[in-house]
Amino acid sequence: MKEEFATALEKSLVSCHSCHLVSKATAIHGKGEMICPRCGSVLHQRKPRSLSRTWALVIAAFIFYIPANVLPITKVTSLGHAQSDTIISGVIYFIQTGMWPIALIIFTASIFVPLAKLLILSFLLISVDRKWQWRPRDRTRLYRITEAIGRWSMTDVYVVTILVALVRLGALANVEAEPGAIFFAAVVVTTMFAAMSFDPRLIWDAMETDHE
Amino acid sequence: MKAPLTIACHECDLLYELPPLPERSVAKCCRCGAVLQRHKRDSLDRTLAWTIAGLILFVVANAFPFLDLKKGDLVRQTTLITGVMELYQQGMRSVAVLVFLTSILFPAVQLAGLLYLLLPLKVKLLPWWKPASVFRFIQRIHPWAMMEVFMVGILVSMVKLGKLAKVVPGIAIYSFAILIFVLAAAASSMDPHLIWDRLEIDR
Ligand SMILES: [Zn+2]
Numbered sequence: 001m002k003e004e005f006a007t008a009l010e011k012s013l014v015s016c017h018s019c020h021l022v023s024k025a026t027a028i029h030g031k032g033e034m035i036c037p038r039c040g041s042v043l044h045q046r047k048p049r050s051l052s053r054t055w056a057l058v059i060a061a062f063i064f065y066i067p068a069n070v071l072p073i074t075k076v077t078s079l080g081h082a083q084s085d086t087i088i089s090g091v092i093y094f095i096q097t098g099m100w101p102i103a104l105i106i107f108t109a110s111i112f113v114p115l116a117k118l119l120i121l122s123f124l125l126i127s128v129d130r131k132w133q134w135r136p137r138d139r140t141r142l143y144r145i146t147e148a149i150g151r152w153s154m155t156d157v158y159v160v161t162i163l164v165a166l167v168r169l170g171a172l173a174n175v176e177a178e179p180g181a182i183f184f185a186a187v188v189v190t191t192m193f194a195a196m197s198f199d200p201r202l203i204w205d206a207m208e209t210d211h212e
Numbered sequence: 213m214k215a216p217l218t219i220a221c222h223e224c225d226l227l228y229e230l231p232p233l234p235e236r237s238v239a240k241c242c243r244c245g246a247v248l249q250r251h252k253r254d255s256l257d258r259t260l261a262w263t264i265a266g267l268i269l270f271v272v273a274n275a276f277p278f279l280d281l282k283k284g285d286l287v288r289q290t291t292l293i294t295g296v297m298e299l300y301q302q303g304m305r306s307v308a309v310l311v312f313l314t315s316i317l318f319p320a321v322q323l324a325g326l327l328y329l330l331l332p333l334k335v336k337l338l339p340w341w342k343p344a345s346v347f348r349f350i351q352r353i354h355p356w357a358m359m360e361v362f363m364v365g366i367l368v369s370m371v372k373l374g375k376l377a378k379v380v381p382g383i384a385i386y387s388f389a390i391l392i393f394v395l396a397a398a399a400s401s402m403d404p405h406l407i408w409d410r411l412e413i414d415r
Contacts, residue, residue: 005243008220008227015220018348019408022218022227038412039344078376102371105364140223140244151358154314158365159372161311164302165295166281166288166373173283173376177304185307192355204224204244 007208009201014043047199051125057194058121064186065114071180074160078173086180087111087156109155110184117191120146121198131206139203147195153188157181217405221246255403256410260330262398267323269391274316278366278384283377291384292316318357319395325350326398333410343411351404360392 008015014025019039026034034043047053072084085093087110094103120142127139160181167175216229223246230239233251240247252258277289292315299308325346332339339346366385373379 005226007225009225011227013220013227015222015225017222018351019344020219020222020405021408022220038408039348041348097375099371102368105368109364136224137244140246144223144246151355151361152364154358154361155364155368157307157311158315158362159368161295161299161307162279162290162365162369163372165290165298166279166369167376168288168298169281169283169286169377172286177299177302177307181307182304185310189310196355200223200244201225204226 007201007204009045009205010208014045016041016043017047046201046205047197050197050199050202051129054121054194054198055125057190057197058118058125061114061118061187061190061194064183064190065118068180068183068187069111071183072178073156073180073184074163075176075178076167076173077176079171084178087184106156106159109152113149113153114187114191117146117150117195121191121194124198124203128202128206133207136203136207140200143195143198143200143203150188150192150195153191157185157188217249219248221248249405250403252401252403252406255401255406256330256334258401259326259398259403260334262394262401263323263326263330266391266394266398267327269387269394270320270323272387273384273391276384276387277382278388279370280380280382281373281377282380289382314356314358315362318353319359322350322353322357323398326402329407329411333407338411347404347407347411354399357395359388359395363388363392 008022012025013022014034015022016036016039018041019036021036021038023037023043025043025045035041036043069087072086073090075082075084077083087106091103091107091111094100094106124139124143127134160177163175164177167173216231219228219230220226221228221241221244224241224244226241226243228239228241228248230249233239233249235251235253237251238247239249274292277291279290281288281290293312296308296312296316299305299311329339329343329347366388370379370381
């Protein structure tokens with residue numbers, strides 16, 4: 001393992017996204033695509049149009065983020081009295097009733113994680129676009145965290161589903177889902193796709209070009 | 213002795229020739245720190261065992277109600293699928309579909325797909341129908357199977373409903389809780405490199 005390290009790109013090799021087989025980047029298929037000889041996936045040396053695709057998804061998620069937080073996600077009707085709840089009012093309710101661990105879970109999963117993800121992805125996109133040399137290892141780590149935590153934002157979508165299913169007690173109490181839930185679900189899905197479409201190898205490509 | 217494995221770091225693209233890993237060791241990229249490969253003991257057997265356990269628990273988790281809500285004489289029970297249907301009827305179709313895919317269909321497909329691949333491999337056969345496509349598909353949907361997140365959703369709902377009515381956990385919730393650990397065990401014992409190797413033999 002003493003030899004000089006090189007990237008697959010420099011050696012004209014390509015690593016398969018799904019089975020990780022490294023093959024020669026010349027195996028051109030009929031349609032001008034490279035196909036993995038082992039699993040049959042289409043091969044790309046870098047995720048195709050990673051930057052523009054990720055930007056589009058990040059911007060869409062930022063837009064969805066506003067109605068997701070402003071609009072109510074549930075409406076509780078209890079003995080003729082109706083009350084709509086947004087994500088934030090739900091968090092405040094839990095704080096007021098002293099259930100701060102739950103308040104913390106909801107706040108983190110529904111408000112903090114999506115926003116943090118979007119800010120981190122924007123930062124990474126700008127850093128790659130400008131070919132920054134700053135701490136590539138830490139930026140890669142940021143990306144790794146972003147990719148891993150996104151799924152936890154689904155918590156509130158599931159809570160709404162369960163409440164809607166359970167609280168059907170006729171005149172006593174009823175819970176209905178409100179449009180905010182749709183936008184919130186859209187935020188979760190678009191941020192997950194955004195994280196998947198970003199290619200962390202671009203962070204390192206910028207480092208390479210500067211050394212030469 | 214196995215030949216070294218050529219691998220490119222999926223996070224920074226650096227090339228490596230990995231020798232077979234010693235027991236319980238992890239190979240990490242020296243440049244970016246990403247995990248390149250993890251040694252897994254008896255990967256095939258263990259993953260198969262966890263998958264079978266997971267399938268049984270999955271059926272139980274879906275067949276029985278996981279929460280009962282009681283208020284006076286009124287009792288309301290819910291299974292996984294009733295929430296989805298309720299959302300759908302309220303016009304929240306996109307959300308209903310998302311919940312259905314992430315909490316029911318994808319976990320089911322993942323477990324069934326693994327069984328389909330691992331059972332023949334265990335007896336040194338190749339699955340008869342497009343094994344590579346099946347494995348590729350279950351790896352692709354993996355990030356979208358979110359049972360453990362659903363479990364957190366159940367816990368939050370229980371607390372939230374506590375003030376409103378009496379919440380009684382059903383049978384399904386216990387199999388659900390165990391299922392989360394079984395799925396985690398299956399995922400951590402699975403060695404995708406090994407499965408790809410075995411699938412390749414007959415090609
Ligand atoms: Zn690396």
